[in-house]
Amino acid sequence: xxxxxxxxxxxxxxxxxxxxxxxxxxxxxxxxxxxxxxxxxxxxxxxxxxxxxxxxxxxxxxxxxxxxx
Numbered sequence: 928x929x930x931x932x933x934x935x936x937x938x939x940x941x942x943x944x945x946x947x948x949x950x951x952x953x954x955x956x957x958x959x960x961x962x963x964x965x966x967x968x969x970x971x972x973x974x975x976x977x978x979x980x981x982x983x984x985x986x987x988x989x990x991x992x993x994x995x996x
Contacts, residue, residue: 929965935976942969 932938945966948954954962 932969932972935973938969938972938976942966942973945969 932941945962948962949959
């Protein structure tokens with residue numbers, strides 16, 4: 928099993944590399960299935976992290992609004 932990336936940036940970079948492999952069209956069927964599974968896993972990691980950051984931003988904005996208003 929491939930290890931989990933240590934950061935959003937690493938996950939996103941690996942996801943981009945997989946997309947480029949598919950775009951080049953030099954992926955065989957079995958390898959393509961494994962790459963697709965990995966891409967879904969990476970996309971999930973990225974989406975989760977983006978949601979976490981969005982929640983933090985909303986919280987900070989609310990705190991600022993409460994402070995100023």
